[in-house]
Amino acid sequence: MALLVQKFGGTSVGSFERIEVVADKLARAYRAGEQLVVVLSAMAGETNRLLGLAKSVAADPDPRELDLLVSTGEQVAISLMAMALQKRGIPARALLGDQAGVLTDSRHGRARITSVEPEPLRTLLAQGVVPVVAGFQGRCPANGVTTLGRGGSDTTAVAIAAALKADECQIFTDVDGVYTTDPRIEPRARKMDTISFEEMLELSSLGAKVLQIRSVEYAGRYNVPLRVLSSFQEGSGTLITYEDSLMDAPQVSGIAFTRDEASLTLVGVPDEANVAAQILTPIEEGGIDVDMIVHTNTGDGKADFTFTVSRTDCNQACRLLQPVLAQFGIDNLKINQDLCKVSVVGVGMKNHTGVASRMFQTLGREGISVQLIATSEIKISVAMEQKYLELAVRSLHKTFDLAADE
């Protein structure tokens, strides 16, 4: 008898029909003797509906009230799922985040889980009850309802699995596993049976939307066995592993990408040690994630400083930069709002060389000019004009021999 934490996303509970399908699936697993903890997102579309209500009332609502509002989405989903299970004779209990012991810090709208008290769930499990837990939410020390930010339900599931020392945390979604790249762009993309934790972490942070990155980080911290599966078809999905078997690891495991990036270049900043901090601190304090960073000494005691942000954050980043520009006496801020980022990822890079040169040869052969480069031990990311995205993904997929067997 295994203890499984099973998380279902918004499309998996997006209609009454789908709730019934998932309830059937859960009932079969329960009757087969599994111990289950279910974690749910809001029904698809519901979070956006609630955000729309808020927008109708206030352009810039307080994050505290916004959390209270949008957290109702999961509350509805768990209530309905518990009812659907009870109808099948399965003892089930719907639990809000805090009722399930999920405590967070106080950063409304993007709270982090600080602890999961396992007692409430352990008590229910010992009674043979299936807890159905609202993902995405918790309570903070000041007793306010918090949300974890988009995709936070994955993190809830992983945190609960860690607290309960579950045998596996299973993320049910609308794809049947993790692919070498997005099959909508490269139809020959291959589903991986396993992927290393480090690779999954890079893929998540680089835009593969299968798992939310914070949930992967959380899983890594507690070595939670994590599996991605389809809600709608049978199969073993993709298991995230923690063993480091570098010997037979391929150089490159997958290709990730993000669209809608923007770069900002400050031309002629003083070439001093703390200039990066002076530029980036106001951006990050403004809640904007900075991605790639390049600092180029231009030889006259000056430097060019480039960084990328999500395109939706670009205007706000410009505003936040104004005091810095004034301080440095810079009037030349170059902006490129038409970028994407393509990344190759693989733990095999650690003890193989030549990945970078093969990557740049491929891009050069296709006539794709590289705007920015960022590397880590197990990935190489390249920013390029958005129009090249599909071409780059497909040609790199071929170069690194990632296609499924014909």
Place this chain on the structure above:
Amino acid sequence: MALLVQKFGGTSVGSFERIEVVADKLARAYRAGEQLVVVLSAMAGETNRLLGLAKSVAADPDPRELDLLVSTGEQVAISLMAMALQKRGIPARALLGDQAGVLTDSRHGRARITSVEPEPLRTLLAQGVVPVVAGFQGRCPANGVTTLGRGGSDTTAVAIAAALKADECQIFTDVDGVYTTDPRIEPRARKMDTISFEEMLELSSLGAKVLQIRSVEYAGRYNVPLRVLSSFQEGSGTLITYEDSLMDAPQVSGIAFTRDEASLTLVGVPDEANVAAQILTPIEEGGIDVDMIVHTNTGDGKADFTFTVSRTDCNQACRLLQPVLAQFGIDNLKINQDLCKVSVVGVGMKNHTGVASRMFQTLGREGISVQLIATSEIKISVAMEQKYLELAVRSLHKTFDLAADE
């Protein structure tokens, strides 16, 4: 500076426009120096929408899960109202029942408030913040979200007013006060400036829908000054008073009625002391409210036993009676599903006589036959065929001289 608890019902927050109207009203009161605690119901229609969702999933959902589901209605309303106040520069804070200190027993779907911890609200008030509290809900000792049953938001407001020793609890609704009877039936009905607590209690229990009876009971227990006003027009509404000034009290203050009553008559039950208990216990344990009760000795050691219930409960009451019928060997159960009840109410009855005879003279003159009679110190209720309802109300309104001055 008065401390006012102001409760707004579902129609008062039933649309974005109305939320804005109420927010304007609250902002004016706040700027005029009042200390405010706001209590809200769900937006009109929302509770029914949520019940519909539950019904789509399960015919007979667990009351615990149902509470978790329907309590989201108030959660949405308070979030939006707090945002609307913040937009106007008023510091406001949305609070769930338990965050506002509202604790209940564990009877899901019809919980009773066991206590209101005043500290969370006092702390906010001391900071000049307007708490916006979800009515209708609380948490029970087992940490489950509970609801108080329909109309429970009034009770939340009164309980909070009692805990804070507020200067007044103001129930804003879609009528501008308490009337001598329903103006839709008798256009000359008169709004009362004040009404005694006892009369209000009888009127509420007899079907005048202005205030939920439990909230009136609660107000009486703690002598909470309670006022009914309109959300949509100016005016001082009706104040519920606790002074007993019987001297100048009219014999009859108002006329209440309920539609859709049903009577059940068991013919030929043994005329024994505990027969009423044997008949009514299974009905009340089944959660059905029994209203009028008549026990008629038929002279041969037998009796006829009649009681009334809401028509919607009639079939269920019949089912619950089957074991009792079998036990008594009775096969004659008479059912009348076409009844209404009309009641005259007045504290003046306590020291005046003749109300009953004037009432029955009036009904007799109009040719209305009386099915059942029930009396208390300050009211006389009569069950009659439903078709006589309007005629009875209007003729009694005239007999007791309740009309507004022309």
